[in-house]
Amino acid sequence: MKVRTRFAPSPTGYLHLGGARTALFAWLYARHHQGDFILRIEDTDRERSTDESVQAILDGMQWLGLDYDEGPFYQTQRMDRYKEVIQQLLDNDQAYYCYCSKEELDALREEQMKNKEKPRYDGRYRDFTGTPPEGVDPVIRFKNPLEGDVTFNDLVKGEISVSNTELDDLIIARSDGTPTYNFTVVIDDLDMEISHVIRGDDHVNNTPRQINIFKALDAPIPEFAHLPMILGEDGQRLSKRHGAVSVMQYPEQGYLPEALLNYLVRLGWSHGDQELFSQEEMIRLFALEDVNRAPSSFNTEKSIWINEQYIKNMPATELAERVAPKLDYLTEEGPELEAVVDALRDRCKTLNDFVDAARYFYVDPDEYNEKAKKKAFGENTSDIFTHLSGKLDSITEWKSELLGAAVKETAADNDVGMGKVGMPLRVALTGNTSSPDIGITLELIGKSAVLKRLQQVQNYL
Numbered sequence: 001m002k003v004r005t006r007f008a009p010s011p012t013g014y015l016h017l018g019g020a021r022t023a024l025f026a027w028l029y030a031r032h033h034q035g036d037f038i039l040r041i042e043d044t045d046r047e048r049s050t051d052e053s054v055q056a057i058l059d060g061m062q063w064l065g066l067d068y069d070e071g072p073f074y075q076t077q078r079m080d081r082y083k084e085v086i087q088q089l090l091d092n093d094q095a096y097y098c099y100c101s102k103e104e105l106d107a108l109r110e111e112q113m114k115n116k117e118k119p120r121y122d123g124r125y126r127d128f129t130g131t132p133p134e135g136v137d138p139v140i141r142f143k144n145p146l147e148g149d150v151t152f153n154d155l156v157k158g159e160i161s162v163s164n165t166e167l168d169d170l171i172i173a174r175s176d177g178t179p180t181y182n183f184t185v186v187i188d189d190l191d192m193e194i195s196h197v198i199r200g201d202d203h204v205n206n207t208p209r210q211i212n213i214f215k216a217l218d219a220p221i222p223e224f225a226h227l228p229m230i231l232g233e234d235g236q237r238l239s240k241r242h243g244a245v246s247v248m249q250y251p252e253q254g255y256l257p258e259a260l261l262n263y264l265v266r267l268g269w270s271h272g273d274q275e276l277f278s279q280e281e282m283i284r285l286f287a288l289e290d291v292n293r294a295p296s297s298f299n300t301e302k303s304i305w306i307n308e309q310y311i312k313n314m315p316a317t318e319l320a321e322r323v324a325p326k327l328d329y330l331t332e333e334g335p336e337l338e339a340v341v342d343a344l345r346d347r348c349k350t351l352n353d354f355v356d357a358a359r360y361f362y363v364d365p366d367e368y369n370e371k372a373k374k375k376a377f378g379e380n381t382s383d384i385f386t387h388l389s390g391k392l393d394s395i396t397e398w399k400s401e402l403l404g405a406a407v408k409e410t411a412a413d414n415d416v417g418m419g420k421v422g423m424p425l426r427v428a429l430t431g432n433t434s435s436p437d438i439g440i441t442l443e444l445i446g447k448s449a450v451l452k453r454l455q456q457v458q459n460y461l
């Protein structure tokens with residue numbers, strides 16, 4: 001049987017990390033087995049579903065590179081099909097109209113609570129043949145089996161068994177005729193020939209009910225895998241309070257999609273001690289047996305560490321392409337961005353870090369940092385700069401080795417340590433005290449800009 005998995009978000013908010021992790025695991029499982037991955041938008045809740053949210057889900061999936069083979073399917077476009085199956089269940093006496101009013105249900109619940117019973121619908125209209133009460137728009141309930149157990153082998157959690165006496169007759173259509181989640185999901189998983197339902201474990205209690213509907217329809221039952229939840233650093237369920245939880249906040253914060261994907265795969269899945277996985281490796285190694293049963297915790301520091309590793313290891317051309325859209329100061333005359341990001345990558349953890357770090361390669365500093373000035377500029381700085389400018393001016397082959405050597409010579413000629421030349425030079429060039437190797441920094445900034453900045457600092461001193 002071909003493996004077919006799906007991601008079935010409800011478009012009631014952005015794509016959050018938990019959703020993205022669910023999508024990733026379903027996607028990995030399909031890709032690992034050369035199967036299909038399907039996107040289905042569960043938008044039957046018209047009040048809470050929005051087009052923006054659909055778009056946010058599509059954008060998030062695209063940014064992460066979670067491509068789907070079929071879909072997006074929209075449940076709102078499948079209403080006729082749901083109605084058809086509901087009718088079929090009614091015709092086969094597997095479902096029935098329930099005329100209980102809200103008051104009646106409330107009274108029932110109260111009674112049960114009073115008797116310390118679990119509140120549940122008591123099936124009073126299950127075999128009803130009389131005249132329906134007036135003025136009540138009935139709901140339609142599924143005839144859940146009265147006896148026996150529902151048992152399934154969850155591919156993450158192991159065997160789960162629930163007695164049918166625990167399950168009441170589920171509403172499959174509301175009084176306005178719209179089908180409910182537990183029903184539509186079954187029809188969709190059936191029609192879309194889903195072989196493995198991989199989803200968050202907030203749905204694990206729905207699964208026995210869904211299995212009963214599959215059985216009533218004489219349909220093959222998919223395998224189920226429920227993924228443990230993701231907690232925030234404080235041990236609470238991950239939510240907005242924990243910072244960036246919408247996937248689309250991550251590109252804004254300078255994350256690389258491959259890094260976030262790598263981070264997500266490790267939220268609940270492991271392969272020995274390995275932390276970094278290329279996409280090809282994730283696909284090759286991913287197995288549901290290696291999904292942890294316990295919840296995992298989100299850790300911002302670690303997500304940044306992973307991002308940093310990707311920045312370190314990415315080919316410079318590609319890194320430059322990713323950084324470029326973030327920089328609004330690039331100029332034709334400035335150095336090749338590729339060389340600049342290569343020189344800076346060890347100092348940057350996110351793409352956003354490049355915005356400040358790369359600025360002085362393109363823009364003259366318009367001020368010198370107070371502390372840096374105090375530390376770097378001394379009495380003889382001006383003389384040293386004069387000397388250095390002369391030396392640099394005479395260099396025709398503007399290459400880092402020669403430039404680095406010129407700085408050293410200047411120090412020696414003036415009988416001072418390197419710190420008395422290198423540090424003030426950095427401040428003059430960058431406005432602050434840190435930059436990559438001084439020779440490389442000089443080479444990249446370029447001769448005319450370097451001489452101009454030395455002139456500028458002389459005027460200032």
Ligand code: GLU
Nearest residue numbers: 008009010042185199203
């Ligand atoms: N639409 C459901 C949700 O967003 C998921 C349903 C499922 O995966 O079965 O929670």
